[in-house]
Amino acid sequence: MTTFAGFPRRGRRAGVRNHLLLLPTSEATNRAVELAAAAVPEAVAVTHFNAGPGRAGSFHLDVLAGFASNPNVGHVVLVGLGDDGDLGPALAERTAARGVPTEYTTLLEHRGQAPLVEHVVARASRLVTELAAAPRHPVALGELVVGTECGGSDGYSGLTANPALGHAVDLLVAEGGTGLLCELTEVIGAEHLLARRAVSPEVGDRLTAAVRRWEDLVIGFGEDLRGSQPSPGNQDGGLTTVEEKSLGGMAKGGTSPVVDVVGYGVEPQTNGLVVMDTPGHDIEQLTGMVAGGVQVVVFTTGRGTPTGSPLAPTIKVSTNRRTGERLSDHIDIDAGPIAEGTATKADIGRRIFDAIVATASGALTRAEQGGQRDFALPRLAPSYGS
């Protein structure tokens, strides 16, 4: 049985990194967190803007709570304004309940930004040293959740990198692990094929319903995702039908049965291949997967992208040799040899699987070496209050 060397956690899955997260809990403290993070580069920090009241606000809180509870977070410092609208107390309750060592500090309590930053820098400096000293232990692959994503797709995506990643996900699921397939707008036209792979009619029905919701949302904006696919450019490239195009995107999830469908940023409770309902935007999707507990992401790309999560190491797989060579700073594995006949889908799939295990055990991805910190929260609606 394959294991990885991770950081076992109490009450949640093991981490593959032991990050200190500095998280503003009010837009008023974004700058304070940026200043503190600049002084302690080993810490991970993201900023975001208030979402207002109602459903939009509670969604925002849910996603932040999931993000801050990601297994790769060893400790979180929440930094808020300290007023009534500060999400800090509610977030601290959520992360502490998930077993994340949590502290919360505020601008009002420190009477200004300079003393607040001084306090956060002092705490962060001490915490990153402690977190870096924690030993890794062997962990079963059953604790690993790997997110899949593709961005900047090209004519090779559905032929090389996506099927190879699918093979890696099949290997992971066979070892008891969990893979996430996202971006339901990409499934349109082939949802019946994916739903047929569901473990039960109920899971299949939820999948179909989730795809229809996206389709209706897009129709509400006056656009038709189903009828316009494949695009004339896709057809020139050799794609004939919408289901063929969607299968090329879905190939990155592999061929395992779909055991569950979860909402954006919701942690899967069942191991195996899980579908998460996310938008198509690369970084919003990435944030949703990480809020859902993904410890490692594998991202296939045709045209190339530097994208990487601040918390989950992001392995980049190019679909063709030119992108692999041209963007060698950003690409970890090139699936191009499949199209050249010098490697099979299974060969590259095994390399991706091995890279997942090595990354989970501490090997740095190109995106980590480059310091990528991509984070974006989707909005349910424009804010209508504060």
Add this chain to the structure above:
Amino acid sequence: MTIVLVLDERDDVGVCIDGVDAGVTIAVPGRPPLATRHAIPPGHKVAVRPVAPGAPVHKYGEVIGVATTAIQPGDHVHTHNLDTVRADGVTA
């Protein structure tokens, strides 16, 4: 060398990575070589098995549509002989 990628053993079609002229014998990994009956543009599909009119056409081991005419090994497979079977049951 002309590469034909067959993504799944159940597939009726392979993808010609580079374009190839009609009447050229091409190697298909794991299957007997076949002669192209039409020119195949780069990235387009070539039939590796016969498909009867109205029968499903497989790629990725799944159904990508139905044959609208008889398809012979070596045929170019595209909009002229393959049509969608959309999830909502509507044929475009």
